[in-house]
Amino acid sequence: MKSYNFPDRYLRHADYELVLAVDDGSSLFAADATFHRTPGLADAAWTSFRSHNLPDRHLRHANHVLRLDPISSGSSAVDRQDATFHVGH
Known part of the structure; x- marks a missing residue:
């Protein structure tokens, strides 16, 4: 996901946490940022x-950090809520 405030940076996961990073052109970066x-x-x-x-x-989001977690319909209600976002237009 491309940053609005820093248009040369993307949200990318690293060790299951989201970081802002400059695209290094690799296929791994593209997969991590998709x-x-x-x-x-x-x-x-x-x-x-x-x-x-x-x-x-x-x-x-968990403890003020964006991360990647395994969440499914069997996860707790809090886990599912933490992984649900209102996207404005």
């Missing part, structure tokens, strides 16, 4: 983001 928008795990009217290269993990 997320698939899906119906929200806690509310289908909202949005969740599934990792491209770790498809069993979703973007979520």
Whole structure:
């Protein structure tokens, strides 16, 4: 995901945490910085983001950090809420 404030940087996962990084042109960078928008795990009217290269993990916030965690319909309600975002237009 491309940063709005820093247009030369992208959200990329590293060790399951999200960081802002400059695209190094590698295929690994592209895979780490690609997320698939899906119906929200806690509310289908909202949005969740599934990792491209770790498809069993979703973007979520926990303890003030964005990270990738394995979250499914069997996860706790809090886990699903933490992985569900309202995307404004």
